[in-house]
Amino acid sequence: MPSDAHDAPIMEAIAERRARIDARLSVAVSPGEPVDLYEATRHILTAGGKRLRPAVTLLVAEAVVDTEPASVSYDAFPTVDGGQVDLMAAAAAIEVIQSFTLIHDDIMDDDAMRRGVAAVHEAFDTELAILAGDTLYAKGFELLAQTGASADRVVEAVELLATTCVEICEGQAMDIAFETRPEVTTEEYLQMVERKTAVLYATAAAVGAVLVGADREVVDAVYEYGLESGKAFQIQDDVLDLTTPSAVLGKRRGSDLIEQKETLITVHARDRGVDVDAIFRSVDGEDEEAMDAAVQQLEAADSIAFAATKARALTDVAIDRLSVLDDSPARSLLVELAEYLITRGY
């Protein structure tokens, strides 16, 4: 895959938007009282992150109204019917919700690191991590209610985000349940990934369209764009977890294997007769050679290649759904973004 050719323009486009997203997040979730709570609430939110989901919100809105990408004010963004909306509040809402899920997931999965820093429950404690997630959860809905879009569009966005959060919980519950199940099918795994990860990409895209007044066909199409590329993103995440050094990942390499998590890769390997349980038992957080051997076994079974091929196919479907939009620089960037999600190195 020609990742270098793809990476440059989209990375620049995301970097431009990231700086503005970061600035808004810093204001939207500012330090406050109780001090501990707000430090915990801001800990992951201000520790970096690629801001891909909020960037999708911005890019979809740009594509719908065909503005010059990144040249507009996102605080007073034009709608299709001559109004204005604080689109950046919606983008921030999406990132804030994403942050909440990371904090609670890290408690449940007992992951110690996130975005290169200690997870919130490690840097503070579990109580504050639960509360920090809960605080961000509400902030997300508060931000969405404050976009200044026409009220019917806000209500649609709120309902969509709420339904999405329910699905994210369902996906996380499935993910946890898979840990203690002997068999998981490819279909079940993809269903889990759709709920746990992809629906928030889908909603990030759809909210951008809803708030600027796109019609139903466009909203549905960009939702599907987000859904398919979100699934591809997660599969690529599973690949990267095995193939990328810990320092680059910002968390422990092979953590899925160490936590005995089923992924599309292990499901495929099991189908090919690989003793995945033995692989699970062979790895721990310290022994890099054991991890290398585990990854080699999965490579030999073509399981990593299988996952990459699946991610490619999902991305093709996602990009196809963008044909509902007129050609525009922002639409091109959404295509590039979908490509980036499966070619990125971390």
Place this chain on the structure above:
Amino acid sequence: MPSDAHDAPIMEAIAERRARIDARLSVAVSPGEPVDLYEATRHILTAGGKRLRPAVTLLVAEAVVDTEPASVSYDAFPTVDGGQVDLMAAAAAIEVIQSFTLIHDDIMDDDAMRRGVAAVHEAFDTELAILAGDTLYAKGFELLAQTGASADRVVEAVELLATTCVEICEGQAMDIAFETRPEVTTEEYLQMVERKTAVLYATAAAVGAVLVGADREVVDAVYEYGLESGKAFQIQDDVLDLTTPSAVLGKRRGSDLIEQKETLITVHARDRGVDVDAIFRSVDGEDEEAMDAAVQQLEAADSIAFAATKARALTDVAIDRLSVLDDSPARSLLVELAEYLITRGY
């Protein structure tokens, strides 16, 4: 306080509404997949509860439009301007949010019992309890978005609920912080109670007014009604925690002392020179005589009476705020409800 005289009509009024609230909750949060997640999500929600907060939502709306209490369809409730709203969806939203806070609080406080059954993290596990709370959190906003009220009113209600949820988190963080602080003032304690408990009563009241189209003065006044009676409710809860047998409470009697939680009672006792830390050390979950002795010490310092007097004063303020409403059967019930909150025996 003539609690018998007060209890009868309001208890009947609440019971009527509770049956209808329960029916809606059972549909709004129905069994689903993953089965474990939805069982955990419904565990506390279907285990009883007095449904006081959603009853406030209904009663306020009844008082604003002056309908015959409990004779209307709450699914198609009249607004002041001739519209209709699914008021029961809003009432359910309030109870669902309340349930989410109980589930997460019980994890943080390591409380084993709730509403006479095992807390969710005990009946299931911490992971599912976090997720069950998170699921209800989203369901609350989803329900509010589905009331069918005019969109500007829904947006106002969503923003209010979101801001309230942030404050609830702040209150819970303060409550946790108090456990490890040597001195807590009465003012700080009341500030904590306002955020942790009272704002949801306030919002339950205000949402009922907002959705049926009450004007700003009424919305603000019923918010304050809920806020003051909510504080009184929590203080009465602190009193009951010491004075009511475990079987009646549905949780361990004296759990606040066992968990070394500061309440208005212990803050007052410290001011009076009582060695509250010694009281904390003297009690555990088993020894009823030690608990009796601890309670007697707090009674001897007039600390329990002080708390009851404070609750009475807050209730008077709350009832005074209802004068913004025309006289109606529902307004009378709101007065009775405020009285009930501080005269109830559990």
